[in-house]
Amino acid sequence: MSFTNPILPGAYPDPSICRVGDDFYMVNSSFEMFPGLPIHHSRDLVNWELVGHGLHRKEQCIDPICLTDVQSDGGIHAPTMRYHNGLFYIITTNVYVPQDCPEGFNPCKNFIITAKDPAGPWSEPQVIDGAPGIDPDIFFDDDGRVWYVGTHTPEDQAYPGQGEIWLQELDLATVSLKGERHFLWRGTGGDWVEGPHIYKYNGRYYLMTAEGGTGFNHAVTVASSATITGPYVSNPKNPVLTSRHLGLDYWVNSTGHGDLVQMNDGRWFMVCLGIRNDIEGRSNMGRETHLVPVTWEADHYGIDENKSDILWPVCAPGTGRVEQEPALPFPDRTQIATDSFTDNFTQATLKKDWTFRRLPDTTSFQVLPDQQRLRIRSGKPVNERVSASLAGFRQKSSLFAFQATLHLPETFQHSESGISLIQKDHHHLVMSVLKKDNDLKIAVSLNGEELSVSELPPETRNLDLVITCDERGYHCSYRVSGESSNEVIDIINNIPANSLLSRYYTGALCCLHSFSKSESSIEYVDFSEVHFRQLSA
Known part of the structure; x- marks a missing residue:
């Protein structure tokens, strides 16, 4: 039995997913739309119900997060959703350029909202000062420390479009950054390394990013480290997911910007964005959410034998691409169409x-x-x-x-x-x-x-x-x-x-x-x- 990608048809880009018991929750970018930050719930990864929005009140979207006259393609970018100690967290960016923009104005405000129930209500946005860039991630480590993972343009940028992932401890009590800032990775050489997520698996930290820009060269790349602050080594088989090598006639393109989730039975899946190739390589739905199975395996062909025991994620084993009709995660639960x-x-x-x-x-x-x-x-x-x-x-x-x-x-x-x-x-x-x-x-x-x-x-x-x-x-x-x-x-x-x-x-x-x-x-x-x-x- 199979299901049909995308699992969220329509304009649902930049998915982030988390699991609580047998329940899965997913949030997406919403840019200038209101309500913002749509939140879906599923128990089988293929049937999703819209249960609420992270930004659902007027008061949340006037100051300091402005959606009243936000510019096109501004607004809410690439959120991360996580669950910790009974509370759901969404961390994301509002990109807002005033119509009379003063010199030196920072258009990116990174902020956190929280809720006990993903359906809401969600808290007022709390802006994190001193956090440049877009696409923030929040990571709760085993030792109780909480980390902010961000993006920025390095001062010694080697080429136009080069980005860098940085890390700093986050004090949730004051919603502020503290301690030393660590610079983790500049990706594999692609443009606009962004969309970072950190995971801990098999005793190691994994940094997953989006590279190549949100277009035909989009890709998911991964690096790993024994400690959260680095140094991170790049997966020798990067990118782990892309469609740029499949030509212009493949059914979906621009795949990338993924987030991983582990199921109760130990299996892994990735949600990612992609654009259907309906007309001239594009579609009127823009970027939509797709689902890909993931396994982990060691790189037995690494040049450095000391790194060959690192496990790396393998997306869509056997094909390496987003399939239009892959196997159901739960064979006894069929997919119900949501196109109407x-x-x-x-x-x-x-x-x-x-x-x-x-x-x-x-x-x-x-x-x-x-x-x-x-x-x-x-x-x-x-x-x-x-x-x-x-x-x-x-x-x-x-x-x-x-x-x-x-x-x-x-x-x-x-x-x-x-x-x-x-x-x-x-x-x-x-x-x-x-x-x-x-x-x-x-x-x-x-x-x-x-x-x-x-x-x-x-x-x-x-x-x-x-x-x-x-x-x-x-x-x-x-x-x-x-x-x-x-x-x-x-x-x-x-x-x-x-x-x-x-x-x-x-x-x-x-x-x-x-x-x-x-x-x-x-x-x-x-x-x-x-x-x-x-x-x-």
Whole structure:
């Protein structure tokens, strides 16, 4: 029996995993999205439930961690999640550059949050002063000492892009660094050594990193030491995982940034990121989380015989690559597909899957469970460093049908409301109903450029809006909800599928939006019956 990678479809990059008994917990980067730091739970490594977020309150994301007007690809980077003495820890970085950035400003704030339950609530962020770089790791040693593992650019950088992993003891009582700073490793010569994690196994310390940048040259590399402060020796068989040697036609690329977990029965697995090669080597979901089996073996061919007894991790033994359909970790537990999403708004609050781009105005959204609708107040459109008036969930498949019913008030006049695929501030496909020259119309735009406009009957109040993507590209259509003919009317077809390829850290959101054309107007629209389903190739 097999499962299908990725195990977390959609924009879930930079995974970090920990085990508590029979339970596994995983956290991912969230960049400018809110809620931030999505946390999933599993008992079999292939079926994951979104149980909460590390950053789930407005107060956590204003000061000192700012998500109000964070720049694209800024925000929350590469977390580490660990469990120790009844408490869960997430350590991560917020990268924030103010719009009027003062000279000498440090854009990276590394911080810790804690919780007794991964579902929350999580504590207020505690910033660790004097900790440069991104992608921090926290390591609890057997002797009770706690260590911070970080990245930085060395002063004597040998080549552009060279990084270095450093280590310093962390005082959890004061959340501050103490003692000597140790410089551990600069990787194997690849760019941007980052994403460090330290493990202790078989009496030795292992430092695992990401190298090569988050792209086609991405890789996982490992070094080992008899003491935590070093010196670290590089695995002679590095990298232990990459896809850069598999060519441009392999089903997944850019694999790297891994984290290891050991199971109760002693087996090991790695979670890592990768980009599906759906269109031109990319996909609109960006970087997703995959699962790889791991074993340990000695290097019997080392030049230095004194090092030949070191055990090294072997990823995906026999193939050395992220497989699309590997064997199930637990053969008696089958994988349940998670490529679909439905919300009829019957609950009093939004499902955990809904997310926003930057910290939203919570007064702009209201769930109406008695009417089974989501009400959105018209507000700011998608633009640079703006919290737009939208709510979205992660796109989880390249070929899909995304549908929602839009309900227009009789006073509808000043907004552009509908459904959209939002990749970034200036990278999106938007289908909106609007008033133009006092006529009701429906328009489709790509990256702000209008592609098509169709006229609607003036009495229209309820529409089913649909965006689909198949081998021919994106198609936008609608039908007037409740009409007996149930006729589907095409607005535009065959928008090239590469129009929305992820060129960024994150993937697309499938959104409901209502953008105001007048700052002085207050207007609402309602949505119901939201569906997303995967289409077969």
